[in-house]
Amino acid sequence: MKNNLKIINTDSRYLSKKISKECVHFIVTSPPYWNLRNYGYDDQIGFKQNYEDYLKDMKKVFKECFKVLKSGRFIAINIGTVVSNDGMKFITGDFVKICEDIGFIFRKDIIWHKPKGQTKWQRGATQFSQNPYPLKYNTNINHEFILVFQKGDSLDIDLSNVKRFNKFFVRKNAYSVWDIPPVNSPKNDEKHVAPFPEEIPRRLITLFSFENEIVLDPFAGCGTTNSVALELGRKTIAVEMSKDYCDLIKKRTKNVTLDKSLMEIYDESEDYKEMLAKENMDNLFNSYIKAKKKYEKILGDKEKAKYKNMELFDD
Numbered sequence: 001m002k003n004n005l006k007i008i009n010t011d012s013r014y015l016s017k018k019i020s021k022e023c024v025h026f027i028v029t030s031p032p033y034w035n036l037r038n039y040g041y042d043d044q045i046g047f048k049q050n051y052e053d054y055l056k057d058m059k060k061v062f063k064e065c066f067k068v069l070k071s072g073r074f075i076a077i078n079i080g081t082v083v084s085n086d087g088m089k090f091i092t093g094d095f096v097k098i099c100e101d102i103g104f105i106f107r108k109d110i111i112w113h114k115p116k117g118q119t120k121w122q123r124g125a126t127q128f129s130q131n132p133y134p135l136k137y138n139t140n141i142n143h144e145f146i147l148v149f150q151k152g153d154s155l156d157i158d159l160s161n162v163k164r165f166n167k168f169f170v171r172k173n174a175y176s177v178w179d180i181p182p183v184n185s186p187k188n189d190e191k192h193v194a195p196f197p198e199e200i201p202r203r204l205i206t207l208f209s210f211e212n213e214i215v216l217d218p219f220a221g222c223g224t225t226n227s228v229a230l231e232l233g234r235k236t237i238a239v240e241m242s243k244d245y246c247d248l249i250k251k252r253t254k255n256v257t258l259d260k261s262l263m264e265i266y267d268e269s270e271d272y273k274e275m276l277a278k279e280n281m282d283n284l285f286n287s288y289i290k291a292k293k294k295y296e297k298i299l300g301d302k303e304k305a306k307y308k309n310m311e312l313f314d315d
């Protein structure tokens with residue numbers, strides 16, 4: 001790849017015709033949902049398709065992703081559950097099955113939790129709040145999934161000269177639920193694209209690739225993944241079927257350069273292991289003190305209760 005950014009205006013069901021096999025280091029994407037959004041052109045995946053056809057098309061895309069991804073490397077897919085008249089569609093489960101059929105190994109599921117008050121209030125949940133009776137329960141869905149798969153299990157990488165993450169970054173990402181506000185009101189020219197927040201590709205690209213490596217998004221939309229990848233010093237490929245969105249990506253990424261402030265997640269100190277060990281000891285000690293206080297209180301309460309009972313029943 002000569003330039004750091006390549007925008008390919010094509011159908012991702014055939015992306016291996018445009019991208020060489022085994023050349024991509026990491027794939028991150030949020031595919032079109034089933035039957036939710038019209039991106040405004042013919043033959044798009046998801047819109048006015050029955051669920052089976054949608055899954056067949058998604059399988060084609062993931063197969064193509066498998067071909068272009070390097071062995072041992074990862075793909076992260078952001079997807080949510082869809083409500084339909086004939087029941088909920090747990091796309092997450094179907095994607096896991098599809099990807100395993102193709103040969104990917106399912107490695108992680110992360111829940112993207114959208115903090116309360118930051119999502120649009122959904123119709124079903126509104127109906128429940130206006131009709132709050134048993135059996136009328138409905139939820140305002142405020143989570144999606146991020147599924148991480150690996151192509152094979154051999155990771156031939158020497159980490160001896162690689163910078164390690166600092167403890168803050170490790171802690172932020174160590175839990176499987178990520179609290180990240182959604183993008184609620186995209187700018188006018190990004191209308192209909194349904195972008196995900198930059199924080200999602202930012203964390204994933206940092207966790208699953210190295211500088212100068214190639215990051216692909218096969219459903220690039222307005223280029224959130226690509227813009228973040230450039231800020232993080234990666235090379236990046238955007239595949240997007242809409243010509244208008246390709247123009248948006250070009251516009252959005254025009255002046256994006258490496259953002260050094262995003263590199264403040266690494267730890268340079270030599271005594272990292274010692275520091276972590278000390279911290280673990282401190283945590284252990286604090287937990288011990290907390291537990292001790294708790295049990296002292298329980299035992300104290302029990303003693304009090306004993307005497308109280310005696311007072312009650314002795315005479």
Ligand SMILES: C[S@@+](CC[C@H](N)C(=O)[O-])C[C@H]1O[C@@H](n2cnc3c(N)ncnc32)[C@H](O)[C@@H]1O
Pocket residue numbers: 010011012013029030031032033039043044045193194195196218219220221222223224225239240241242245
């Ligand atoms: C959920 S949006 C992706 C948004 C993106 N993550 C962002 O932040 O802008 C899904 C995108 O997939 C594109 N798309 C749908 N079918 C496609 C296909 N067969 N090939 C390539 N892109 C497609 C749509 O045009 C839309 O831009």
